[in-house]
Amino acid sequence: MNRFTFIFVVCIYALFLVFQAFVEIPLNNQLLGASFFILLFGIPHGAIDHVLFFRKRKMSQLKFYTIYLGLILAFILLWFWQPVISFVIFLLLSAFHFGESQLVDIKLKLKWRTLLFFSWGLALLASLVYYNIHELADITALFQDTKDFSVVYNERIFFWFYALTNAFTVLAIGYLFFSDLLSFKRFSSEIFLIGLIHLTFYLFPFIIGFTLYFVILHSIMVMNQEFQFFKSERTDFSVLDFLKLLMPYSFLSIFFTTVLVLLAYHGILNISVPFLAIIIISVITLPHAIVMNIFYNK
């Protein structure tokens, strides 16, 4: 167990007690809490993509921002043209990114690494959906513009998807251990983490389960990887230096995201808040995942 898993465990116990007190938390309160933590930790973990990129690759600033913002724009357009396809792309991209951030230090050939990352991330997302499929279908059906996604929630298909991806991931991790590519300490930690994630997704509602994973096991962990990178470049690099680096772009992103969400909330934008949130997260994820892939591999 590392420190992030420890924080995760502490939060699970804290939530146990919250649920012991309230039994159920209304959807609006869940969304409010989740948005707060995702904005506070999720946005900053991708706020220094440009800094990381220029540490790893040489490119003119103009070219970088054109590509970066161009990808965001292209993905926004795709969302309005083909929402279901965009949603699937978003899930695949997220799966790879989650898997990569978790298992990046495992030494494997590129094609096996890619397969492992996809498998880990897909197992995570499949489990999240499978354990909460009815709740998710209900939330999706609440809004006119998210109704289309209901076709995705087929319990039978998701069961097989969940079972196969999880079986493959666990077998792959087991294989790595028996091939001496993974120490016993790491192997047991990974298996424990998978179990813990399953327990979280099973016990808690969809939004809370995902937020717990995304904030602690992804965003905070990635920020730590970023911090360690800067620290390896400059030994006197402090947490304060890191926060100073994160802040300007985090504030900008949080500001614009909040404005967009408020516009949608008050009906000025003709789009539901959850749909807008999915679009915002996905369009940020696309260039972020690409930059992080470069960051991890160079």
Next chain:
Amino acid sequence: MLLDIQVMRPDDYVGFTFFIGYMAMFAASVFFFFERGSVDDKWKLSLLISGLITGIAAVHYFYMRDYYMATGDNPTFFRYVDWTLTVPLMCVEFYLLTRAAGATKSLLWKLIIASVWMLVAGYIGESFNPEGGDTAHSVKWGVISTIGYIYILYAAWFGEVAQLAEKSNSEVVKKGVRTLAWFVLVGWAIYPIGYMCMEGGWLSSVMSPSDVDLWYNIADAINKIGFGLVVYNIAVTESK
């Protein structure tokens, strides 16, 4: 002592595990006491503590078994008496294992206080919960109890215990303490889960109180005997 013969259904798994638990704890105690003679002097106290943990549990399981057979109820009172004695002793094991690396008496007392704190709060939360369940009561004592547990968990994984184990220059001690930390993380998790299954609790619809007893019995046997076996392994390996 002669007991009235109680009829036991073949599918009474709770009763079954009370019997198995009792015998397993008793056998483990005999084993640890006898094996004290085969390890170096510095490990004898650790094995004595291991034997005491399973021995105290065996006596309580003897009473809990009869109580359950006679009433069919959860022997919550006996459980907490058992845990209040055995869990601090498990914490003593952490101290004994890391003593050579510089563990102080203050660490010992901190661990003992945290474990007693955790159990007394848990007992008040569970036993004095009014009929039908009082959420405010169970949450308040649940929070207090959890603080003690989180402290022990932190100490075993990252805090003083973990740091001392790293300093110990013994791979066996390092691995042993890490294994015991896994017991605290995974094995002890059943207790807060059980707490939430009490009447009116969040998980009461997932697991009934009688099912909780089944899991408590299995977890107790694994945690206490397992804990002792890890200590025994360290003692034997370091004595070679």
